[in-house]
Amino acid sequence: FRLRVEKTINTMQTGLFLAAFSAVLIYVVSRLFVLPHYSRFAFVIAGLALFGTVIYCAFNQVKKEEAVQQLDRYSSHNLLLTAFSIGNNHSSIASSIIEEAELTVTTAFEGFKKREKKYLNGKMLTSFVLCCAILVVLNLFPSEAQLEAASVVQEQEIVDEVKKEFEDLIKKEKLPEVKKELVDLLQDLEAAETSAETLKELVKKQ
DSSP states (O other), rough: HHOOOOOOOOHHHHHHHHHHHHHHHHHHHHHOOTTTTTHHHHHHHHHHHHHHHHHHHHHHHHHHHHHHHHHHTTSSHHHHHHHHHHHOOSSSSHHHHHHHHHHHHHHHHHHHEEETTOOOOOOHHHHHHHHHHHHHHHSOOOHHHHHHHHHHHHHHHHHHHHHHHHHHHHHHHHOHHHHHOOOOOHHHHHHHHHHHHHHHHHHOOO
């Protein structure tokens, strides 16, 4: 259990770094190409990286061999590893080794408990903080491609809002001729690619 906790904490620190690094990569790409909703995309990718790390920690149990190796560091002459590798061998020599290992395992475990714990992964934590700092800087100073992406998102929101209003008007309209005109206009709006074209179609229909 102690090994699992230590390993999980270290793995989660690596996961935090991977999440932040993934977000940085998305931001870097968005500075070169027009990528609408790039910040949302970066958030999703970072979230998936963290989720994947949690799943990995949940299923990546500490194996018995790994636990024995860690414990064997606090026994002499690789006694515990030797006893573990013997397995079901019932020879007199094997039995003697196993008995001796059983006598020393308590002492080895006490040494294992007193060892210096490595809960903090300096490299991963430093890299995580560095990635976070880079993200802050990238957010404060957007590139032309990012500004254009934000403009594309705003235009699409305007177009969607206008379309929704006309869909509501079509539902409420009772006169067939007016309803047909509204349906035709909605089709023209759906063909428009920008908010400027949408407004142009509106003026034309009016």
